[in-house]
Amino acid sequence: VVLDNLSTGHRWAIDEKAVFVEGNLGNEKDLESIFTNHKIDAVMHFAANSLVGESVTDPLKYYQNNVAATLTLLQTMMKHNVKKFIFSSTAATYGIPSVDIITEDTATNPINPYGRSKLMIEQILADFASAYDMEYVVLRYFNAAGAYETAEIGECHDPETHLIPIILQHLLGERENISVFGSDYDTEDGTCIRDYIHVTDLA
Ligand SMILES: NC(=O)c1ccc[n+]([C@@H]2O[C@H](COP(=O)([O-])OP(=O)(O)OC[C@H]3O[C@@H](n4cnc5c(N)ncnc54)[C@H](O)[C@@H]3O)[C@@H](O)[C@H]2O)c1
Structure with missing residues (x-):
């Protein structure tokens, strides 16, 4: 069962074998009807807003969608x-680490609302695990990239902010320049x- 509000996602990207529910994670009624009408064993939570720059100019959107809506999901579960x-977390939870090789035990110190919103959920999950026996896995990755091997689905963002698709757009003549940030x-x-x-690999 796939729940998506299609705010940045695409209907065509959802496998036709899946049951698709167009709805909002933060809407108790949408969640209630899914959990009532289907036998749910586990939840894989990948819905979020994830633009670092936007999270700095509009933190309310990030705390609302990434934290509050996730809490509604956990409550329904x-x-x-x-x-x-x-839980799809992010390497942005680390901030600027003092070591070159980051492990799961490296200290987390996010430097923007996006990273903080994900770390808050990680902390909530740890508390839920000890209080309510929740079993959870957190994935902290840097950049996801690529397409499915059949090439039916792949990266499709608007605006595109991810470097690999931007390079490919440049090669296809769809954009004149590429900015690569950081030079020292x-x-x-x-x-x-x-x-x-x-x-x-992530999937
Ligand atoms: N892409 C990366 O490089 C990367 C790296 C680290 C972590 N992540 C995390 O992975 C997850 C997926 O990222 P993505 O790059 O595929 O982004 P994406 O924007 O393509 O996917 C997010 C999906 O969630 C849906 N969504 C957002 N808010 C919703 C809501 N309130 N209710 C229902 N659906 C909602 C969107 O419509 C979209 O389909 C996110 O949690 C993101 O923080 C991504």
Whole structure:
């Protein structure tokens, strides 16, 4: 069962074998009808707003959609005794780490509302695990990239802010310039080393 409000997602990207519900994560009625009408074993939560810059100029949107709406989801799960949760967090929870190699134990110190909104949910999940026996997994990744091997679905954002699709748009003649930010890193050309996970590996 896929719940999406199509705010940045696309109807065509949802497999026709899935039951699709167009609705809002923060809307108790939308959630209630899903949990009542379907047998839900686990929830994989990937819905969020995720533009770092926008989170700085409009933090309310991020705390509302990434924190408050997620709390509504968790509340509905508790009510229906669903206790397995996979959460798409972000490496933005680390902020600017003092070490080169980050592990799960590296201190988290997010530097923008987007990262903070995700860390808040991680903390809520830890509390839910000890109080309500919730079993959860948190995925903190840097950049997801790529397309499914059949090429039926892939990255499709508007505006596009992700570097790999931007490079591909440039190669297709759809954009004149590419801006790569950061020029004084300790690398051959001064640009930073970026970390990517293929979306299929992530799935
Ligand atoms: N793309 C990356 O590089 C990256 C890196 C780290 C973490 N993440 C996280 O992965 C998840 C997915 O990111 P993405 O890049 O696919 O973004 P995306 O914007 O393409 O996907 C988010 C989806 O959630 C839906 N959505 C948002 N708010 C909703 C709401 N209130 N109710 C119902 N649906 C809602 C959107 O319509 C969209 O389909 C997010 O949680 C994001 O923070 C992404």
